[in-house]
Amino acid sequence: MDLRDCFKYFAGRQGDGVVITSAGVTSGTWWRTTHDMDQVFYLGASMSMISMFGAGIAMGAPKLPVWVFMGDGAFVMNPGMLMVERDLNLPNLKHFLVSNRVYNATGAVRLANAKRNDYAAIARAVGIERVFEIDSLEGLHSQFDKIVSEPGHTFTVLEVEPLREKPGGVPIDDVESKFRFGRYIEKKAGIKIFRHPALEPLNR
Amino acid sequence: MMSDKQKEATSLIVEQLVQSGIKLVASLPDDWIAPLIDAVDKDDRFKHVPVNREESAIGLCSGAFFGGIPSLALMGASGLTTCIYAITKINYSYHIPLFIFATLRGVIGDPRPHHISNGLYLTKLLDSISLPFLLVEERKTIERIPAAFKHCQAMNRPEVVIFSEAVLLGEA
Numbered sequence: 001m002d003l004r005d006c007f008k009y010f011a012g013r014q015g016d017g018v019v020i021t022s023a024g025v026t027s028g029t030w031w032r033t034t035h036d037m038d039q040v041f042y043l044g045a046s047m048s049m050i051s052m053f054g055a056g057i058a059m060g061a062p063k064l065p066v067w068v069f070m071g072d073g074a075f076v077m078n079p080g081m082l083m084v085e086r087d088l089n090l091p092n093l094k095h096f097l098v099s100n101r102v103y104n105a106t107g108a109v110r111l112a113n114a115k116r117n118d119y120a121a122i123a124r125a126v127g128i129e130r131v132f133e134i135d136s137l138e139g140l141h142s143q144f145d146k147i148v149s150e151p152g153h154t155f156t157v158l159e160v161e162p163l164r165e166k167p168g169g170v171p172i173d174d175v176e177s178k179f180r181f182g183r184y185i186e187k188k189a190g191i192k193i194f195r196h197p198a199l200e201p202l203n204r
Numbered sequence: 205m206m207s208d209k210q211k212e213a214t215s216l217i218v219e220q221l222v223q224s225g226i227k228l229v230a231s232l233p234d235d236w237i238a239p240l241i242d243a244v245d246k247d248d249r250f251k252h253v254p255v256n257r258e259e260s261a262i263g264l265c266s267g268a269f270f271g272g273i274p275s276l277a278l279m280g281a282s283g284l285t286t287c288i289y290a291i292t293k294i295n296y297s298y299h300i301p302l303f304i305f306a307t308l309r310g311v312i313g314d315p316r317p318h319h320i321s322n323g324l325y326l327t328k329l330l331d332s333i334s335l336p337f338l339l340v341e342e343r344k345t346i347e348r349i350p351a352a353f354k355h356c357q358a359m360n361r362p363e364v365v366i367f368s369e370a371v372l373l374g375e376a
Contacts, residue, residue, distance in 0.1 A: 052263030060271020
């Protein structure tokens with residue numbers, strides 16, 4: 001499956017939900033697909049943290065769909081995150097593992113044990129019940145509603161080919177990204193994120 | 205088995221968390237803070253999330269900021285030293301506040317050889333990345349926790365509160 005086609009489909013079905021992408025081609029490809037700066041947080045250079053990051057959002061905004069797209073290079077750095085995800089079992093958190101078996105953004109060098117890694121089996125082994133494996137656009141189309149529209153935490157492996165041409169970076173300042181993304185969540189989820197600590201009590 | 209003094213100190217720390225408005229605690233234990241983790245876990249004023257490694261607490265609490273949930277990452281000194289990459293990449297780059305509790309391991313009074321490096325380098329390491337910290341070596345300093353939390357929010361940066369063993373045991 002081609003990641004660009006895959007992301008085009010996801011972007012077309014995103015609705016009001018938010019997306020978190022990990023460093024590398026997932027961020028670059030989502031940017032090139034959507035040119036979005038409000039409903040997405042490009043969490044660059046913090047490999048493997050995005051599903052925990054997404055979980056924090058999903059906890060505070062339980063009606064907001066939260067999709068995280070994590071490269072498998074990031075995943076292998078912290079597969080134990082799935083244990084925490086399973087414990088939390090957040091119904092609005094959908095974890096998508098973009099599996100291309102290489103470190104695509106840094107020269108397409110292969111991952112350790114690349115061909116044998118069974119990411120779906122790892123997820124099942126920690127007790128995640130709704131695990132999906134998608135390796136074609138047709139499969140994505142047919143399974144999408146089951147994965148995304150039905151409530152319940154899901155872990156989905158998206159098997160894609162490595163990109164030959166790097167998608168490039170995301171031209172947004174990190175702090176601007178924080179405020180644009182945060183303001184979007186405040187508006188859509190009706191929660192308060194940004195406070196003035198000198199003017200507003202924190203223990204509310 | 206906790207002594208009465210330790211129970212009292214633990215309870216005082218927990219009350220400072222409540223005063224600060226903390227609602228979520230992500231933790232990974234060090235034996236000095238295990239009683240505090242247990243107290244948080246049993247207290248329904250908090251959502252307690254045990255994590256698989258300390259970096260996951262950094263990720264979860266940073267995301268919780270965007271969920272509007274005041275949070276705490278609770279860990280030992282060794283765990284904190286493993287989080288420098290995540291803290292500098294996530295919290296420094298994006299100006300996301302993050303409140304952390306850690307332990308003052310490896311100093312005089314801590315006989316465990318595997319914590320010597322923490323005694324030698326932890327506070328210097330935090331200084332080297334301009335990460336503010338409040339050292340809690342006396343009981344009266346516990347009451348400064350809400351001010352430290354507020355400072356963390358005002359700065360939009362991480363801040364660490366580091367506890368001595370004597371304070372956690374209620375002996376200082």
